[in-house]
Amino acid sequence: MRKIIILLVLIFNLTALAQGDISLFNSKGDATAYISTDDEDLTIYLWGGKPVAYLYKNNGEFHVYGFNGVHLGWFINGIVRNHDGNAMGVTKEATSMYTNYEPYKGYKEYKPYKSYREYAPYKPYLSSSWGSMNFKLFLLQGIDD
Template sequence: MFLFVLLAIYASDEISLFNSQGEPVAYIAEDLTIYLWGGKPVAYLFNKSGKLQVYGFNGKHLGWFIKGAIFGHKGKAVGAVKKRFSSYTSHEPYKSYKKDKPS
């Protein structure tokens, strides 16, 4: 399953992430950087021991990307791809231009 998710991310330009209300709030770019819808880079995905980990640009571990959802340390999903929703998701408006990643 991990390989499928990783290949889907690489094969796609960007993967939208939705909050619990089904609103688009962030997306995963082709380089595995997570951007807010307004273009601000906030985190990145990193493959560690066959699992996609989520790290902030401050180096702190934020959670895991598992089967299309991002889970925080308390075990709750904080965002997910459209296919993880059984209900309607909001329309995805145009994204802002990507801002530079922190150095």
């Protein structure tokens, strides 16, 4: 059973990466951000084109880091999770909820330089709940403005 789960996770990740951008939806089903697979560092952009974070693979896990070096959470099986283990954003494939129409994306802005990454906290138990913070605000914690 464990081998089947690992195989499904690998297939999901490879399929998502081969499709181009990976759309991320908030708890209301609105397209809020996307992961650009054109970038080698898997940059997370807000729907309007602002780069706010990136995925960093460490020990087989994808960590979500802001360009300011702040560890925001993890990307696990198509779900962006915060430090409490709650879902903040999801891919269409990782949820059974209705997702709204994806509007046109804004032009990608230039990516800022990456700051030194802070240490990641211990990964919490994963919950079936949504985090209380707005997904866009959650991602905006990854930039200095």
